[in-house]
Amino acid sequence: MRFDRIRLKNFKPYADTDLELDEGVTVIHGLNGSGKSSLLEACFFALYGSKALDSTQTLEDVVTNGEEESEVELWFTHAGESYHVERRIRLSGDRATTAKCVLEGSAVPDGSVDGARDVRKFVVNLLRMDADAFVNCAYVRQGEVNKLINASPGERQDMIDDLLQLGKLEEYRERARSARLGVEDVLGDKRGGLRELSSQVEEKEETNPYDRLNALQTELGELKAAIERYETQREKAKKSRDEAVETLDDYEEKRAELAELADDIESLKSDIAETEEKRETLRENAREVRERADELTSTVTDAVAESELDAVDDDAISARLTALSTRNEELTESIQELRENAQGFENQSSNLAEKATDLESRAEQKRTRAEELEAEHETGESELDDRREALGEIDTQIDDLEATFEEAPVDRGDASAHLADLREEKSSLRDDLETVRTKLRSTRQRVEEARRLLDEGKCPECGQPVDDSPHVDTLDEDRARVEELDAEREALEAEIASLDGDIDGAEKLVEAENELGRLRERRDSVTSLIDQRENTLAEKVEQAETARSAAEEHGEKAEELREAAEQTASRAEETRENIAELETEREGVKASEERLERVQSLRGEIADAEARLDRLSERRSDLDELNDERRERLTEKQRRRRELRDGVDESQIQQAKERRSNAEQYLEQVDNELASLAEKRTKLDNDIGGAKTDIERLEELREKRGHVAERVEALESLHEETEELEAMYGDLRAELRQRNVETLERMLNETFDLVYANDAYARIRLDGEYELTVYQKDGRALDPEQLSGGERALFNLSLRCAIYRLLAEGIEGAAPTPPLILDEPTVFLDSGHVGRLVDLVEEMRGFGVRQIIIVSHDDELVGAADDLVTVEKNPTSNRSTVRHEETAGLSAVESVADD
Template identity: 55%
Template sequence: MRFERIRLRNFKPYADAELDLRDGVTVIHGLNGSGKSSLLEACFFALYGANALDETLDDIVTTGEDEAEVDLQFAHEGETFNIRRELRRSGDRIGTTICTLEGPDVAVDGATDVRAFVTDLLRMDAEAFVNCAYVRQGEVNKLINATPAQRQDTIDDLLQLGKLEEYRERAGQARLGVEDVRSERKGALAKLDSQIEAKEDADLHARLNELETKLADVDSDIERFEEQKARAEETLAEAEEVLDSHEETKATLDDLDGDIADLRETIESDEKERDELRSEIVDRRDRIDELERELESAAEKTDLEGATGADDAVDAAAVDADVLDARRESLNEREEAVREELTDARRRETMLSNQAEKLAERADELETRAEELRERASEAESTANDAESRAEERSAELAELDDEIDALRERFDDPPVAVGEATAHRESVQASLRETRESLATKRAELESARERLEEAEALRAAGKCPECGQPVDGSPHVDAIGEHEAEIADLEADIDDLEAEVDEREAALETAESLVDAESRLGNLREKRTLIESSIEDARETLRERREEAESAREEADELDAQAEEKREAAETQSAAAEDAEADVQSLEGDLDEIETERERLDRVEALRSAIDEADSEIDRLRERRQTIAEQNDERREYLQEKRERREELADAVDEERVETAKANKADAEEYLANVPEKLDELRGQRDALQNDIGGVKTSLTELESLREDRAEIAAKVEALDSVHEEISTLESTYSDLRAELRRRNVETLERMLNETFDLVYANDAYSRIRLDDEYELTVFQKDGTALDPEQLSGGERALFNLSLRCAIYRLLAEGIEGSAPMPPLILDEPTVFLDSGHVSRLVDLVEEMRRLGVAQILIVSHDDDLVAAADDLVTVEKDPTSNRSSVDRVADASLAAIEPSADD
């Protein structure tokens, strides 16, 4: 697996950065705090998300920004994948808005799914990645400082041995589960045996035969009593039928008496109604006479052609519908003609009024526009005057500006630089100052490290023996090197004094260069301002000419509009007079319509009177028909009354009192028997139900006995199968345990061999002979004389090299174990020289070269050490702008040339 490209936007100190990562050794070089480690953290964050870092999303996003983006492209097993994560602020919280992974035939969306896919693809989660391939800044001694148990868990997880322990634990849990189930089944089997024995002792079949015999006797008694009950019910029904028939006859006689009385009353009432109807007919005839007189009067007021007789008296019958329809049609035709004339008159009056109004409005508009044009002319004249004053002011300002430009040019008449070269000169001075400061920081760090080593050695010499192992320190390499440490400190202090003086000189030069840059920038601004002022003067003069022409044109147009307004107002007065004449015609025609409506109302009155007379005649006919109907109904009721009287006499003769008395006696006897028999039947039925329940219980017990025997056979078979499964799982649990122990032993042997090979390469001397890693992952260092040391007893630089050797050995073991089927991720070393002096750094270079020789495709190192820079195939530099506090990344075209350039120490 190899990183190919990382692109950042607003990630920590990077506003916008992109870097291609190549095969071989890449060194990311720069000052402390410039953002070197952030590049590798971005790659790690892209793979596993924020949970893999020791920071929150707020710490990841550049200060002052609300969103950030990381885009990583990497290759794995010949295929290319791309991960994109986008962060955005929402309120007080920053969250992941986009997280996608794209590859050949795969697209994954969502932070959780992307992290799971990467873990499965690389066969390691974030913790395994850090423990195997990513030595983060400040964690170089992580594995050495860990306890043996922690070290065992870490390496076992990397080598997938934790899976075997997980499988063994699962097998153990399965074994315990089988034991629980087997014990449960055996208990159930014993319980079933006890239940079966109890039911077999109860002699269920004999008990069933006895209960069925008793049930047959009870069923016979119930049948006999039910037959007797049925005969009693039949006798009771016959007696009740006789009695009911007697009661019905009596009720019928009572009903007939009531019907006869009702018929007599109804006949009398209807005769009274016939008399009242005769009086209503007389009243209706009087009303008709009155209406005919009103009709004659209304017809005389209406000039109806053909409505008068020989004596000039109006005949109401002669005023027929045809005459009224003809008069109404004549009125409609006259009204239609008048309304057409009225519509034309109204339209003419409206048109003339609108024309007069529009002409007046147009005159007002023309006068308003004329006034606006005169105001615009005044404004244009005022603007022209302002432009003339502005042109004069800008001309004076231009003269002052030329004097300042000449003064600034004079500053560049003498060396060190000419106009246009100040920025390049400042950058050159800054680069020299930066190099000197880096050299000073490096020397100070080396001085601090040397003083710590001297203090450790002096403390050991004063104590006389090692505080950890208790061995004498006389003749040890740490004590013998005290003189070398003192000489090294003196040289470093002298170098620091020289570098501090050089920093002061270059800071003064930088101050001068900054002032020249400011002057150059000011000169450029003044030249640009001069161009703008000249343009402003020309614009003011052009405005002066245009505005005065505009004022003259506006005045001429205003005079023309006044003349047009006067013409429109005269035309409006003419049309207004014509509109008044049209309005008089409208009023005359509306009067004609009122006369037509009055005549139509008179016709409506004649028609209403004729309709009222017809209705009164119809009502008289209806009343006569009603009197006739009542007379016919009373004749029918008299015949029905006679029939009722005859029927009553027949029923009175048919009543048999002796039969009624016999029926009453039979009913009493039957009711007494039926009142007593239910109690006896309930008793017998209760006995039958009890016997049936007992029989059902015995049959249920027989069924349960058969079921218990079947359940016992089934559980016995399961117990036998569980015994077999328990034996197999126990064997599997032992197999996992033995396999894990054997694989750990083999991996420990291989890892110990690789660790010694790597440590011998980077720390070959006369002090140490070998390193031992036992099965419990306990680490021990042996000196040449056989003395055993704990890794904590080594010096700071030795411990760092020891841990780097261990990490590289683990990386080799995983790579060889995978055998190319899943290539390892890049080997990443973040500031590995923090605890190393110059001698140990050169050994770290040897370690890097060895990992390259062993086939590690990509090694990424973050460092500001020049020795590591010399070992790089690819050099990437990181710088931070002190003004914007933003970092930038750049690749040195030729890493080998960068490595041999003289440093500040030369």
């Protein structure tokens, strides 16, 4: 896996940053506090969201102070597939929420994943590591370089097991154990259920439900036969009762018809009298309508006298109204057309005036812009003079520095090598001096001891009395040796003192070389700025002339538009006067139309009155005919009443009442008996249903018992399988851990040999519980905590790199891993250890790590970079920016930092 590109907007100190990352070693360089680590935190945050923040941070902390939204986009490649993840954080009050989180890629199902939780889940599955595993494997955070070495063996074991996916095996073993315990619980329940079902089957079988069902069904058949006999007799009684009721109903119908006839006869007599009264009222109404028609005729005559009609008929009135309507429409159309013309003239005049105003405003803007450009040109010329003066000062400084190398013992460019040679020579002389001093102290001690022994009368060599001793003469030799060593010491000290002066001179030459490089860079930069500024000022002069020319053109055009607007306004006023004349004529036409419509309306009322007289006459004739019909109906009903009175027989009615009474008494008795039999039948049906239910329940219990027995057998088999699975996961984890420990120990010692080559340490041992032991070359064992701070930090980096190699190379094949990220790894390292860290980085490149990202303010790491990114923070706005640099070596980096 590798990071391809990161884009930030309002993320921590970054306002708007877009950075592309390549394969190889990328060093993100800058001063402390410039925002280097925030770039890596943004990559980490893009992948894991809030899970990437440490315990002291919240979502609110990622949004730049004073802003309401923050955006992070990361493009990365994994296993040959490209992905793009975008997150947007929005502040609402004091609380931040994820407003957008989308991951896209060609290998993503449906093309994209939405939502912070789903995106994080996808990333974890894709990389096979969560945020904690990512930090422990590939991301050495600032200040956490000793995290693994300071962890307890148990914590270290959990971290590395999780990285190597062994934690999953323990999780699976725990799941298998939980499953086994769950199966045991279910198996116990099922065995108890099986015993309970067997007991219930025995109880049901003891009730013998099959025989009981046969007896109940026989009894039910006998009862149904008795019910059928009673229902036959009941039907006969119902028929006798219905015939008697029919006779009585016929009698009641005749009595009802007689009563109805009496009412009809009285009603017809009343209606005949009432209709005669209505005929008289209609005759009076006809007289009133005739008087109203005469009055309307007189009114029409007066209205015609006011009109211009030659003849008073419908055709003449309609023709005149049509002519007036046509004229009214013509006038209306003319007025509308003139109004549209007038409105158009007014709109045109307004538009022309607005355009003239706009052109005048634009002309004024062009004049103002020309003045601003001229002022900027004057200011720019002054600044350009200052830059030319500064360029001259830089040239003078460069000449002075180059002059220092004219009489120097080395050429320009060789000062650093010369200084290193002098320091090496001084170090060699200091070693010689220390050897001479040691020998001098030892020889002096022998001389002093010999003098003491001589004073005591003993031989300085053997401790025997001086007389006849063969070793007394060696004292003079030691004294001579002291004088020689003392002279040699003085000569070495004088030579070292002389070298100190040479070293001071060489250091000044190195400083002069560095300063010269910085000044030449500044000179190139200032020269480029002067050229750009001269081009810009020439452009401003041309822009000012163009603006003034445009202002004059706009002013002339505005005057022409003003004159056109006034002419158009005059035409609009003339059109409004014509409209007023036509509206006066249209009012006269409307008055004539209203008079004719009044005549037409009066003629209609007269016609209505005459029609009403005809209707009243017809109504009186209809009422006369209606009374004739009623009199005929009255005669018919009186005849029918006499016939009904003659057809009623009282003896037949009495016999029908007796038959009905006897039948009802029998039906009451037979209904009671049938009700009793129905209750018995219901009870038998219920008992039969109970027996059938018992049989069904018995069959269900037998079937359920069989299923439960099969389930118990299956659970017993499953219990054995879960026990075997639990043991298998435990054995597999132990075996894989041992294999990983052996591979990790080998890789760790390979890295260790590189970092501590020719040092006092021999090897590292990593046991099965991830306990670490360092062995010195004399065989003595050390705990990593006994190492110095720098050694411990470098040791931990070696361990982290070995773990990364194990994940990248695997035990049996390569696997895709994230970039190796080192955030300020030199915090606890001295200069010597930093050089070893550079060797470690080169070694990881040799192992095939595709992308290594190092964040550091240390210049010594720049030499290992394929790509150099410089981070700077503006002290005024407190915003950070990034830029790619040429990887030309340490001196170039120092020059950029000083500028």
